[in-house]
Amino acid sequence: MASHNGRGDILIGIDAGTSVIKAVAFDLGGRQVAEAAVKNRYRTGDDGSATQSMAETWEDCAEALRHLGEKLEGLAARTAAIAVTGQGDGTWLADGDHRPVGDAWLWLDARAAPTVDRLEKEAGARARFEATGTGLNTCQQGAQMAHIAATRPELLANAAVALHCKDWLYLNLTGARATDPSEASFTFGNFRNRAYDDAVIETLGLRDFRHLLPEIVDGTKTTHPLSPEAAKQTGLLAGTPVSLGFVDMVMTALGAGVYTGDAGTACSTIGSTGVHMRAVHASQVRLNDDNTGYVIALPVPGMVTQVQTNMAATLNIDWVLEVGRGLLADMGVEVSHRDLVAKIDDWLSRARPGALLYHPYISEAGERGPFINADARAGFIGLSAGHRYPDLVRAVVEGLAMAARDCYAEMGEMPGELRLTGGAARSRGLRGVLSATIGAPVRVSAREEAGAAGAAMMAAVAIGVYPDMERCIGEWVTPLLGEAERPDPAMAALYQRRYPTYAAARHALEPIWNAMAKDRRAERDGAAEAAADGRTTK
Numbered sequence: 001m002a003s004h005n006g007r008g009d010i011l012i013g014i015d016a017g018t019s020v021i022k023a024v025a026f027d028l029g030g031r032q033v034a035e036a037a038v039k040n041r042y043r044t045g046d047d048g049s050a051t052q053s054m055a056e057t058w059e060d061c062a063e064a065l066r067h068l069g070e071k072l073e074g075l076a077a078r079t080a081a082i083a084v085t086g087q088g089d090g091t092w093l094a095d096g097d098h099r100p101v102g103d104a105w106l107w108l109d110a111r112a113a114p115t116v117d118r119l120e121k122e123a124g125a126r127a128r129f130e131a132t133g134t135g136l137n138t139c140q141q142g143a144q145m146a147h148i149a150a151t152r153p154e155l156l157a158n159a160a161v162a163l164h165c166k167d168w169l170y171l172n173l174t175g176a177r178a179t180d181p182s183e184a185s186f187t188f189g190n191f192r193n194r195a196y197d198d199a200v201i202e203t204l205g206l207r208d209f210r211h212l213l214p215e216i217v218d219g220t221k222t223t224h225p226l227s228p229e230a231a232k233q234t235g236l237l238a239g240t241p242v243s244l245g246f247v248d249m250v251m252t253a254l255g256a257g258v259y260t261g262d263a264g265t266a267c268s269t270i271g272s273t274g275v276h277m278r279a280v281h282a283s284q285v286r287l288n289d290d291n292t293g294y295v296i297a298l299p300v301p302g303m304v305t306q307v308q309t310n311m312a313a314t315l316n317i318d319w320v321l322e323v324g325r326g327l328l329a330d331m332g333v334e335v336s337h338r339d340l341v342a343k344i345d346d347w348l349s350r351a352r353p354g355a356l357l358y359h360p361y362i363s364e365a366g367e368r369g370p371f372i373n374a375d376a377r378a379g380f381i382g383l384s385a386g387h388r389y390p391d392l393v394r395a396v397v398e399g400l401a402m403a404a405r406d407c408y409a410e411m412g413e414m415p416g417e418l419r420l421t422g423g424a425a426r427s428r429g430l431r432g433v434l435s436a437t438i439g440a441p442v443r444v445s446a447r448e449e450a451g452a453a454g455a456a457m458m459a460a461v462a463i464g465v466y467p468d469m470e471r472c473i474g475e476w477v478t479p480l481l482g483e484a485e486r487p488d489p490a491m492a493a494l495y496q497r498r499y500p501t502y503a504a505a506r507h508a509l510e511p512i513w514n515a516m517a518k519d520r521r522a523e524r525d526g527a528a529e530a531a532a533d534g535r536t537t538k
């Protein structure tokens with residue numbers, strides 16, 4: 001088999017997202033030259049589970065790389081390096097032969113909620129937060145492993161290594177068991193030194209499982225060669241250097257301009273999840289009193305992102321569109337999700353701004369930023385008989401913007417400029433709502449695949465295309481930033497008035513969510529008991 005000869009003019013970035021797995025080819029100066037995508041698949045259950053086949057995820061990744069090869073002639077020989085990032089958090093357990101131990105638990109999995117409640121009440125919770133910079137929530141591997149240890153210990157007993165999504169793909173690409181400094185430190189470590197912290201592991205009750213945590217590898221410094229088996233499956237050349245990217249949240253932000261040296265800028269990703277972040281030196285991180293948010297390392301020495309993240313962003317848009325699609329389907333009218341997405345800006349323009357309040361906590365796992373409550377649920381406030389579908393769509397979009405403001409309010413001053421990325425940033429109407437709600441201009445990067453680009457930038461630094469990340473950003477990111485879109489003053493004043501009501505309502509709703517969740521749990525337990533009785537009396 002041919003192997004890599006150490007040259008090439010293409011960098012491949014892989015971004016294994018929650019909705020799509022993408023493989024993207026860039027030239028060495030950062031121009032995107034080809035892209036291939038495979039839809040990701042995961043399952044959700046009534047018990048709050050959200051799981052994904054690990055074997056299929058690797059097959060889908062390999063398929064995306066093969067498709068990329070079909071689109072770009074001579075890709076294998078031209079590839080100078082590959083980098084991989086992916087959906088963060090979650091628990092991907094592999095055994096000693098690098099086979100999956102069951103399906104992966106995703107970041108959307110809510111089963112660890114009782115364990116999060118327990119651990120947050122125990123001594124050591126604040127110390128853990130001060131080390132990781134990250135509030136414990138159901139998404140994270142630490143909480144999920146602690147829950148698995150309590151409820152399904154055989155899974156951990158059968159595992160040799162606990163990985164995240166991108167780490168699992170890296171293992172399949174290279175055979176190396178590794179994780180990156182960002183997920184390692186915000187889950188089990190300290191963001192100041194990017195290393196594991198045994199005291200954190202102890203507070204999670206995971207001392208006996210410490211051996212499952214893999215080596216931490218900085219993908220801007222270290223690469224591993226593509227293995228012969230992976231080469232066969234992907235159509236690339238064995239020996240091609242592979243760099244392990246940081247978690248997708250920070251790769252996307254890096255590619256979209258979170259760190260360009262301009263003071264006061266911030267970056268929001270409005271994708272399935274909503275991620276709101278600013279680049280700061282690790283010494284400038286301000287931890288809140290509520291133990292919420294993330295501190296995610298950047299692949300730049302000393303620099304991290306201070307983050308608050310909404311569990312669900314465009315998942316809310318998808319929900320309201322699906323309501324419309326389902327109704328039309330019942331009446332025999334078939335429309336696609338894409339057709340409905342194309343209508344969003346029209347609906348936004350037909351509805352009165354600020355007429356309704358919507359809290360976008362549509363995920364089964366509740367909300368994680370700026371507050372953590374697995375019981376939080378979405379809802380409209382202010383409906384009256386005259387409201388129509390466009391009003392609901394507008395309220396959902398305004399709810400995403402209010403939730404973003406809520407996150408920035410928790411982190412200090414509102415940003416002076418907001419760089420936007422993620423699927424929903426394509427909507428001009430949504431950008432206008434966000435800009436007015438934050439009270440700052442927004443800019444969208446012409447970069448289509450910011451996450452894959454962020455990862456490829458790490459490979460570019462790792463193989464010496466650039467001496468450091470700053471120089472790479474100067475060519476890959478800054479020139480692609482679009483014009484600043486300024487907020488409409490009247491709309492900004494309206495949303496400024498609405499925000500305190502939005503925030504007050506979410507505080508007031510907390511006991512209602514908790515009571516509803518208690519009822520749901522009691523009903524589920526009652527149904528399970530009735531089913532068990534039915535079985536024993538047969």
Ligand SMILES: Nc1ncnc2c1ncn2[C@@H]1O[C@H](COP(=O)(O)OP(=O)(O)O)[C@@H](O)[C@H]1O
Pocket residue numbers: 017018019020270271272273314315317318341342344422423424425426427430
């Ligand atoms: N033009 C648009 N206007 C508003 N929302 C959009 C638009 N295009 C895509 N979206 C939303 O973005 C979602 C996809 O976002 P994306 O960032 O690609 O997903 P992910 O975060 O899962 O990678 C779509 O499902 C839809 O809700």
Ligand SMILES: O=P(O)(O)OC[C@H](O)[C@H](O)CO
Pocket residue numbers: 016017018019086087088089107139247248249271272273
């Ligand atoms: O794959 P996407 O939805 O872009 O990213 C998911 C995040 O990594 C996740 O929210 C981490 O908890």
